[in-house]
Amino acid sequence: MATNNRLAHEKIIKLLFSLAIPSIIAQLVNILYNIVDRIYIGQMANGTIAMAALSVTLPIVTFVSAFTQLVGVGGAPLCAIRLGEQRKDKAEEIMTNSFVLLIICGLVLTLLILFFNRPLLLLFGANEETLAPAISYISIYALGTIFVHITLGMNAYINTQGFAKIGMYTVVIGAIINIVLDPLFIFVFNMGVAGAALATIIAQGVSAIWVLIFLFGQKSIIKIKKEYLIPRLKIVLAIMSLGISPFVQTATESLLQISFNNQLLMYGGTMAVATMAILMSIWQFITLPLLGLCQGAQPILSYNYGARNYTRVRETFHLMFKLCLGFAMGACILVIIFSSFFVSIFTKDAPTIHFSSWALRVFLIGAGMFGAQTACQQAFMALGQAKVSVWMAITRKIILLIPFIYIFPYLLGETSFAFHMSTSIASMVYDAPRVFAVLFAEPVSDILAACITTSMFIRFYRKALKRPDDIIEE
Structure with missing residues (x-):
């Protein structure tokens, strides 16, 4: 069955799992992709310092990926909606414009990171111990920025066509290469954190080639067309108006990491x-x-919303919401119970394991509710609700979490609650109650943001989707 027919007619539960399972596998592999550097770096002789150095580079790495969200993830739902409307030429124009924008953003970011990495890292929480290895890592990572943009940004256009397995292979290929090269460069060639960065950009480069081969090939429903290589302002604005939500969500993750690093330092x-x-x-x-x-649900939601098949939109959202909430709750409980095991993956230093296990339990108290937040936030995105999606992205981090990180140490730092909760790490840090207060900002924000976002989506659902009859345009 053709991909478009599957999106329109195949049974939702079967279709969702057929699209979601490869995407979930890709994300699980992507976890390895993202953290394998940290796992190997944590095993170095100066692992704690090297891990701290890597921590202060994360805001820059996150900010680079934010632009793939702005352009790639912003355009992919629009592309699927146009396919649902049977407007293939418009879908190709959106994808080609996105490709050009990703290249431009990649070049600009490469230059900015190379020229301004030192002041940025100092701003992001680097100190005398961590500055040199942090510069070593990020200077090499910057050279692969364009590869990151093509891999992450254009892979969204593979997934939105319903080719979830191909999208999964994009991540798997890069992850395998990264895992193989990391120990070789870090330990055998004795390159340390620089070797981890080099392994990452080589892996991303190979993944980028894989993505382009598919999108220029015969299997892709839509193609990158030379007649659309000059971006059109109307298309660019449409992509960015929807992409601003995941961009803000990811870019504020960078700001969030800076806030945590500075307060914890x-x-x-x-x-x-x-x-x-x-x-x-x-x-x-x-x-x-x-x-x-x-991501597995997005093509189904977007295509059928474009085709005005609201019954399928509602059924897909219900299933997605239940699965997201159930997974988040289960994973949160598992990690809290076995916190020491998960921490020991990254370090063998006993004091760091003790401290991080305690911090992890505090950090994840409210993480189960993040499933509801994610399901509603991503549904807004898939259905083209750009403005609401932006506000939901801003609410959790900008309005709630980041202010709480700075306010809670003053509100809770001298309370008996904070002293009691931080007793087990009191001898390990300068001010244990305020360290607890900084970390406690996370679960409070997670719970409040989930309640707000879910309430907003219920309002949208009742207004736009809960209709007695579908209206399907031929």
């Missing part, structure tokens, strides 16, 4: 900053599979 020192790299890595065990599930 102030109250907890190098060990606390190193712990944040571990926490963010384990957080991906929960969040990235959720994104994989939503």
